[in-house]
Amino acid sequence: MDPKPKIPRPTAKRLSRYFRELKQLVDAGRSTISSKQLGVALGLTGAQVRKDLTYFGQLGSPGVGYDVERLYLRLRQVLGRDRVWNAALVGAGNIGRALLAYDHFTVGEFHITAVFDSDERAIGVDHGGRVVQPMNRLSSFVAEHEIRIGIVAVPASAAQEVVDAMIEAGITGILNFTPRHLDVQDGVSISSVDFTLALEQLAFQVSLGLTGSLDDDPS
Amino acid sequence: MDPKPKIPRPTAKRLSRYFRELKQLVDAGRSTISSKQLGVALGLTGAQVRKDLTYFGQLGSPGVGYDVERLYLRLRQVLGRDRVWNAALVGAGNIGRALLAYDHFTVGEFHITAVFDSDERAIGVDHGGRVVQPMNRLSSFVAEHEIRIGIVAVPASAAQEVVDAMIEAGITGILNFTPRHLDVQDGVSISSVDFTLALEQLAFQVSLGLTGSLDDDPS
DNA sequence: TTTTGTGAAACGCTTCACAGCG
DNA sequence: CGCTGTGAAGCGTTTCACAAAA
Incomplete structure (x- = not known):
C-alpha cells in the first residue's frame, strides 16, 4: 500500500520468471502452489519467493500457499502484461x-x-x-x-x-x-x-572451468 | 598471487565491458587511462574500476593511471580472448x-x-x-x-x-x-x-516509470 | 599534484528463524 | 500440522577515504 514500494532490482529481474512459471501452472490447471515449490521450479529458496511476492501485497494463505490464478493475474498486472x-x-x-x-x-x-x-x-x-x-x-x-x-x-x-x-x-x-x-x-x-x-562471458567461464551461469542466483 | 582469487560475480560480468573499452582505446592509440576515466565510459565509479582490476594484479601506476596496452593484454588473457x-x-x-x-x-x-x-x-x-x-x-x-x-x-x-x-x-x-x-x-x-x-523486463520498467537499466550498476 | 591500492564503513540483498494463521 | 509474512542476522558488493607512489 506504500506509494513507492521500492522494489529491489534483483526482485524486479525475477518477476518475469515467476510470471512464466505461473502461466504454465495456470495452463496446467494447478490451483495452488507453495513458495517452496515455486522456488524449486526456478532455482530459488522459499524465503526468497515469499519476500519477492510480498512487495505486491499479501497474496498467500498460511498452511495453503498461493492461489495460482490470483498470483498470475496480479503479476500480469504488475508487469504490464495486461496491456498491448x-x-x-x-x-x-x-x-x-x-x-x-x-x-x-x-x-x-x-x-x-x-x-x-x-x-x-x-x-x-x-x-x-x-x-x-x-x-x-x-x-x-x-x-x-x-x-x-x-x-x-x-x-x-x-x-x-x-x-x-x-x-x-x-x-x-x-x-x-x-x-x-x-x-x-x-x-x-x-x-x-x-x-x-554473452559469448565473451561464456568463454571466460569456460576458461575458468566454472559451472553454471553468471546470471543465476546460487543454485 | 592467491591460487584462487575468487572473482566476485559482478566483477566477472564487467570484465568483458572493460575489455571492449580497452580495445577501442588501443585502436585509438591512447597510452594511459585513469580509473576515473574508464569508469565514466562505462557508467562506473573509479573505485569500482580499481577494485575490479586489482583481482588481476597491480596493473596501474599512482599518479599516472593504467597503461592501456598492458591492461588490454592482461584482460585478453584473463578472458581467454587470446585463443580461438x-x-x-x-x-x-x-x-x-x-x-x-x-x-x-x-x-x-x-x-x-x-x-x-x-x-x-x-x-x-x-x-x-x-x-x-x-x-x-x-x-x-x-x-x-x-x-x-x-x-x-x-x-x-x-x-x-x-x-x-x-x-x-x-x-x-x-x-x-x-x-x-x-x-x-x-x-x-x-x-x-x-x-x-529483456522485453518483458522493459515493459515492467516502463510501467513503473523507472529510469535506466535493471542490469546497470547505478550511474 | 594526480592517481593507485586498500582497509573499513556503508549498503543492499538473501537467508534465517519464528510468530501467527488456517 | 503446514505455510505465510517478516524482523533480524548474515553476507557479499560497493563506496568511502586516505596512505603511499609517481
Missing part, C-alpha cells in the same frame, strides 16, 4: 528481420508495429505487412500510434543517434540489441540484449 | 541464420564452425561455407574439431534435449538463445540470451 505494447523497430538488418519473423510472443501483447531504416535499399521492403520506412518518419509515426517501445537493431556506431531520435520522438522504453552502453535521460528505461557479451 | 574458440550451432532457424550471417566478432576469434538441425528440409543448405548437418553428426564433429562451445538456437521445447546431446558430445560451454532454464551438470558453463525476457 506497440513497438517501433529501427534497423532491418539480420537481427531486425529475425525479430520481424519471430513476432508472436508468449502471452503475446507485444507488437512490432513499424520498421525504420536509414538505408535506402531497405526502404519499401515488406516484412509480414510492415513496410520499412525512412528514419524521418519515425517521429510522426510514434506520435500517431502511441508507440512506447523502441527496438534498436542497427550497427553499434549508429546506436546512440537512433536512441536520441527515439527519445526525441517520445519513446520511453528502449530494447537495445547493440553492444554499446547507451546514455538515456531521466524517465527512459533501457533493456539490452547483447549476444557478443 | 570454435563453436557448433544447433538450429538453422531465424536466430541461427542471423548468427551465421553475423559471425565476425570484434577481436574475432569466435568461429561458428558447423551447423546442425533436426529438420530434414534445413539439412544440406549452405550458409557462408557451412552446410547444415543432421543431428547425429554432432558428436563426432565435436570430437574431431575440438569444439568447446555449443550454441542453442532451437525451439524452447527441444532445448534441454539439444543441451544434453551437446554435453554428451563433450561441449563444456553453452550459449542459450531459448527462453528456458536449462539444467547442466558440473563443469559445464551456460550463458543465456533471452530477448523475450
Whole structure:
C-alpha cells in the first residue's frame, strides 16, 4: 500500500520468471502452489519467493500457499502484461528481420508495429505487412500510434543517434540489441540484449572451468 | 598471487565491458587511462574500476593511471580472448541464420564452425561455407574439431534435449538463445540470451516509470 | 599534484528463524 | 500440522577515504 514500494532490482529481474512459471501452472490447471515449490521450479529458496511476492501485497494463505490464478493475474498486472505494447523497430538488418519473423510472443501483447531504416535499399521492403520506412518518419509515426517501445537493431556506431531520435520522438522504453552502453535521460528505461557479451562471458567461464551461469542466483 | 582469487560475480560480468573499452582505446592509440576515466565510459565509479582490476594484479601506476596496452593484454588473457574458440550451432532457424550471417566478432576469434538441425528440409543448405548437418553428426564433429562451445538456437521445447546431446558430445560451454532454464551438470558453463525476457523486463520498467537499466550498476 | 591500492564503513540483498494463521 | 509474512542476522558488493607512489 506504500506509494513507492521500492522494489529491489534483483526482485524486479525475477518477476518475469515467476510470471512464466505461473502461466504454465495456470495452463496446467494447478490451483495452488507453495513458495517452496515455486522456488524449486526456478532455482530459488522459499524465503526468497515469499519476500519477492510480498512487495505486491499479501497474496498467500498460511498452511495453503498461493492461489495460482490470483498470483498470475496480479503479476500480469504488475508487469504490464495486461496491456498491448506497440513497438517501433529501427534497423532491418539480420537481427531486425529475425525479430520481424519471430513476432508472436508468449502471452503475446507485444507488437512490432513499424520498421525504420536509414538505408535506402531497405526502404519499401515488406516484412509480414510492415513496410520499412525512412528514419524521418519515425517521429510522426510514434506520435500517431502511441508507440512506447523502441527496438534498436542497427550497427553499434549508429546506436546512440537512433536512441536520441527515439527519445526525441517520445519513446520511453528502449530494447537495445547493440553492444554499446547507451546514455538515456531521466524517465527512459533501457533493456539490452547483447549476444557478443554473452559469448565473451561464456568463454571466460569456460576458461575458468566454472559451472553454471553468471546470471543465476546460487543454485 | 592467491591460487584462487575468487572473482566476485559482478566483477566477472564487467570484465568483458572493460575489455571492449580497452580495445577501442588501443585502436585509438591512447597510452594511459585513469580509473576515473574508464569508469565514466562505462557508467562506473573509479573505485569500482580499481577494485575490479586489482583481482588481476597491480596493473596501474599512482599518479599516472593504467597503461592501456598492458591492461588490454592482461584482460585478453584473463578472458581467454587470446585463443580461438570454435563453436557448433544447433538450429538453422531465424536466430541461427542471423548468427551465421553475423559471425565476425570484434577481436574475432569466435568461429561458428558447423551447423546442425533436426529438420530434414534445413539439412544440406549452405550458409557462408557451412552446410547444415543432421543431428547425429554432432558428436563426432565435436570430437574431431575440438569444439568447446555449443550454441542453442532451437525451439524452447527441444532445448534441454539439444543441451544434453551437446554435453554428451563433450561441449563444456553453452550459449542459450531459448527462453528456458536449462539444467547442466558440473563443469559445464551456460550463458543465456533471452530477448523475450529483456522485453518483458522493459515493459515492467516502463510501467513503473523507472529510469535506466535493471542490469546497470547505478550511474 | 594526480592517481593507485586498500582497509573499513556503508549498503543492499538473501537467508534465517519464528510468530501467527488456517 | 503446514505455510505465510517478516524482523533480524548474515553476507557479499560497493563506496568511502586516505596512505603511499609517481
